[in-house]
Amino acid sequence: MKILPARQTRALDQATLQAQRISSDALMERAATACTTWLLDELQPAFTTPLHILCGPGNNGGDGLAIARQLHAAGYSPQIWLLPSDRYSSDFLLNRQRLPPQVPCTELSADSLPALPAGAVVLDALFGTGLSRPLQGLAARVVQHLSQSGAVVVAIDVPSGLFADAPQPADSAVVRARYTLSFELPKLAFLLPQNAAFVGEWTVLPIGLDANFIHNEPVDNYFVDAGFLRRKLPRREKFSHKGTFGHALLLAGSYGKMGAAVLAAQACLRGGVGLLTVRIPAAGYDILQISAPEAMALPDPAREFLTELPELQPYAAVGMGPGLGQEAATAAVLRQLLHRTPHLPLVLDADALNLLATHRDLLALLPPDSLLTPHPKEFERLTGEPARDDYHRLEQLRAFCGQHRCYCVLKGAYTALGTPEGAVYFNSTGNPGMASGGSGDVLTGLLLALRADRRLSPLDAALLGVFAHGRAGDLAAAQTGEAGLVASDLVRFIGPALQELVDG
Ligand SMILES: NC(=O)C1=CN([C@@H]2O[C@H](COP(=O)(O)OP(=O)(O)OC[C@H]3O[C@@H](n4cnc5c(N)ncnc54)[C@H](OP(=O)(O)O)[C@@H]3O)[C@@H](O)[C@H]2O)[C@H](O)CC1
Numbered sequence: 053m054k055i056l057p058a059r060q061t062r063a064l065d066q067a068t069l070q071a072q073r074i075s076s077d078a079l080m081e082r083a084a085t086a087c088t089t090w091l092l093d094e095l096q097p098a099f100t101t102p103l104h105i106l107c108g109p110g111n112n113g114g115d116g117l118a119i120a121r122q123l124h125a126a127g128y129s130p131q132i133w134l135l136p137s138d139r140y141s142s143d144f145l146l147n148r149q150r151l152p153p154q155v156p157c158t159e160l161s162a163d164s165l166p167a168l169p170a171g172a173v174v175l176d177a178l179f180g181t182g183l184s185r186p187l188q189g190l191a192a193r194v195v196q197h198l199s200q201s202g203a204v205v206v207a208i209d210v211p212s213g214l215f216a217d218a219p220q221p222a223d224s225a226v227v228r229a230r231y232t233l234s235f236e237l238p239k240l241a242f243l244l245p246q247n248a249a250f251v252g253e254w255t256v257l258p259i260g261l262d263a264n265f266i267h268n269e270p271v272d273n274y275f276v277d278a279g280f281l282r283r284k285l286p287r288r289e290k291f292s293h294k295g296t297f298g299h300a301l302l303l304a305g306s307y308g309k310m311g312a313a314v315l316a317a318q319a320c321l322r323g324g325v326g327l328l329t330v331r332i333p334a335a336g337y338d339i340l341q342i343s344a345p346e347a348m349a350l351p352d353p354a355r356e357f358l359t360e361l362p363e364l365q366p367y368a369a370v371g372m373g374p375g376l377g378q379e380a381a382t383a384a385v386l387r388q389l390l391h392r393t394p395h396l397p398l399v400l401d402a403d404a405l406n407l408l409a410t411h412r413d414l415l416a417l418l419p420p421d422s423l424l425t426p427h428p429k430e431f432e433r434l435t436g437e438p439a440r441d442d443y444h445r446l447e448q449l450r451a452f453c454g455q456h457r458c459y460c461v462l463k464g465a466y467t468a469l470g471t472p473e474g475a476v477y478f479n480s481t482g483n484p485g486m487a488s489g490g491s492g493d494v495l496t497g498l499l500l501a502l503r504a505d506r507r508l509s510p511l512d513a514a515l516l517g518v519f520a521h522g523r524a525g526d527l528a529a530a531q532t533g534e535a536g537l538v539a540s541d542l543v544r545f546i547g548p549a550l551q552e553l554v555d556g
C-alpha cells in the first residue's frame with residue numbers, strides 16, 4: 053500500500069469526487085458508514101454505554117456528525133460536543149443540519165466538558181488531516197480532559213493534534229487513542245514508535261477512493277502487507293537445481309558467539325539457498341557441522357575470530373556480521389571483502405556494521421545494492437549522528453541509502469527498508485516477542501538466501517526477507533507466546549512463511 057502525505061490525500065479526495073461523479077458529502081457519508089460499521093462490529097458497545105462524539109470545525113468534525121446520525125439511527129444515544137469556531141467546513145454544516153433534533157449537541161467550553169466515566173466511548177473527530185498547527189487553548193484543554201479520563205477513545209482518521217506525516221513539537225496536546233480508524237491508506241505517523249501512545253491500534257477502512265489516482269501517484273513511503281508482495285516470490289520450477297538458488301557464503305561467529313553463526317546458517321538454509329558455505333573461526337567447526345549439517349564449513353586458521361577471507365569465486369552472494377566481534381584482523385577481512393566484491397550481492401549485519409562505523413573509509417567501498425541490516429543503535433553509529441526523532445531518522449535513512457547506493461533495513465516495529473532511490477518500505481509483520489537475541493542473525497541468514505537467488509531483484513529479496521522474517525515470528529508466537537519466542541523458533545517457521553507468499 054502506498055502512504056500518502058496529507059497534501060496528496062486531499063488531491064486523492066478531489067480525484068475520487070471527479071472520477072466517481074459524487075459529491076463530497078457522499079464521500080463523507082461513506083467514511084462515516086465505514087466507521088459506524090467498525091464500531092458496531094468490532095467495539096460492540098452496549099446501548100447503555102455512554103457515547104460521546106467530539107467534533108471539530110472541519111470535515112473530520114463532519115465525519116463525527118455523520119457517525120452520530122448513523123449511530124442514532126441504529127438505536128444508540130450519542131452525545132455531540134462541538135468545538136466552537138468562526139469557520140466551519142460546508143460538509144460540517146450540512147451534517148449539522150442533518151442531525152436529528154433528538155441528538156444532544158453541546159458547545160465545548162472550559163466549564164462545559166463531557167463527564168467521562170471509565171468505560172465511556174469517545175469518538176475523537178476534532179481534527180484530522182487538516183491540522184495546520186499544534187492544538188492550543190480550548191482544544192488542548194479538551195485533549196487533556198480526555199487523557200485524564202478512563203474512556204475508550206476511538207480517533208477518526210488521525211488522533212487529533214497529531215500531524216499525519218510530520219513531527220509535532222514536544223509536549224503538544226495530542227489525543228491518546230485506544231483505536232484509530234483511518235481511511236483507505238495508513239498515515240506515516242502511525243508507523244513511527246514516537247507516536248505509538250497516540251495512535252493505539254490502527255485500522256484502515258476502505259472507502260472506495262480512486263484506485264487509479266493511488267496507482268499513478270508517486271510516493272516516498274510504502275506499507276508492505278501480503279497483498280503488496282503477491283507474485284513477487286516465484287515458485288520453484290520442476291527442473292530447477294541447486295545452481296538456480298545460488299551458493300551463498302556466510303562469514304560469521306567468534307569465540308562465545310558461535311550461536312549467531314549457527315542461527316544465520318540455519319535461517320539461510322531454510323530461506324531456500326541452493327548451497328551454503330560458512331566461514332567460522334576454527335573453534336566453531338564442530339559446532340557448525342553438528343548444528344547445520346546441510347552447510348559446508350570452511351574454518352579460518354585462527355581459533356577465536358576471523359582473520360582470512362576465503363576465495364570468493366564460487367559464490368552468488370556473501371553475508372557477513374553475525375557474532376563476528378570487532379578484532380582488527382576481522383576488520384581487515386571486511387576490508388578485503390569490500391575490495392574484492394565490486395559486483396557480488398552483500399548482506400552486512402551486526403559487527404560488520406560496527407566495523408564499518410569505526411573504519412568509515414570502508415563505507416565508500418560498499419558495492420552498489422549492498423544490503424545492511426542495522427538496529428537503530430547500529431544505524432546511529434553508521435551515520436555518526438543521533439536522530440532528533442523518528443522523522444529525522446527516516447530522513448537519515450533516505451540520505452544514507454542514497455549516498456551509498458545501498459538498501460538498509462532499519463530494524464524495529466514496522467522495520468523500515470530504505471532504497472538507493474530514496475523510498476522507504478515499512479514492514480507489517482512481526483511482534484514484540486522477536487525483540488530478543490538472535491532474531492537479527494536469523495534475518496541476516498534469510499536475506500542472504502534471498503540475495504543468492506538469481507531470480508529476485510535486490511529490492512524484492514529485501515522486502516520478501518523482512519516480511520517473511522516477521523511472519524515467521526507471528527506464526528511461531530502463536531505457539532510459543534511472545535515471551536517464550538526464541539530465535540531458533542523463527543528458523544522453524546521461515547519455510548511456512550515463505551510458502552504463504554508463494555501460494556498467495
Ligand atoms: N479521503 C479521506 O480521507 C476523507 C477524509 N475526510 C475527513 O476529512 C478530514 C480532513 O478534513 P479537513 O476539513 O481538511 O480538516 P480537519 O477537519 O482536520 O480540520 C480543518 C479545520 O481545522 C482548522 N485547524 C487546523 N488546525 C487547527 C488547530 N491547531 N487549532 C484550531 N483549528 C485548527 C483549520 O483551520 P485553518 O486555520 O488551518 O485553515 C480548518 O478549519 C479527514 O481527516 C477525514 O476525517 C472526509 O470525510 C472524506 C474522505
Ligand SMILES: [K+]
Pocket residue numbers: 112176177178179180207208209210211212
Ligand atoms: K481525529
